[in-house]
Amino acid sequence: MKIVINIQLKEGVLDPQGKAVHHALSALSFAEVDGVRIGKQIVMELSETDKEKARARVTDMCEELLANTVIENYEIEIA
């Protein structure tokens, strides 16, 4: 099954990339932009067929490697 993991800096942790992009958008006169946060998306294919088991395994992957939980949050989407 297909798994999509979205990783973002936690709220309250300043995102330098998001800030730079926000600044650039403002310079291009996209004045309606109030804030930009940049994260990353990891897409993987899992051989597991049980959704609950898959979620538990992917949670372990996020905790151990994929996210740095000191500064990042993650969301797991199972297609």
Added chain:
Amino acid sequence: MFKVSVVVFPGTNCEVDTKYAYEKLGASVKLIFHKDKTLPSDTDLVVLPGGFSYGDYLRSAAIAKFSPIMKDVIRFASEGGFVLGICNGFQMLLEMGLLEGAMKRNSSVHFISKYHHLRVINNENKFLEKLSVNDVVNIPIAHGEGNYFIDKQGLEKLYKNSQVLLKYCDKNGIDKNPNGSVDSIACICNENRNVFGLMPHPERAIETLLGSTDGIKMLEGFMLK
């Protein structure tokens, strides 16, 4: 003779500078491959050097922490052995949880490579023993992800336990922040004062010809009896 083990990962690029620096100070230095399982038993100091381990994929130092040698580095540190993480090595210590906090992209989003002044905040530790509080040293920095982050409680704990060791400053010792780090912090240690991490490169500041020899006073701290 003082024995230094410098760990080499794929993408490490400061191991030879580090070896050169410690040999100049009279130490015996071995380069240890990351796939090795154990450190030499007579190691006095482990250095995790700078570079771009595993191409900085995913996050800086995110993958290096799973290298086979790291289990023994953690054992060595837990038994009180001295560990120094420079630049990418500092990022590894944070990823491994041997030091607290995390690294983010520089606030400018640019890679910064230049000399920068640092002020000594605390010298009650082996690394900065040869310096005095408020001394200003001039040491190169070279990083894209050196924006040190720690939450408020964590920061209070660092200060309370004298774990904040160096801050970025100008030549007069006034705080000057190149990368957005919390409180301009450049170097911290763990509570036991045997694990040290800093973004600046003391091993690149050991020859007058190259602009500064301030790094010597730092590196040789570990060698003092």
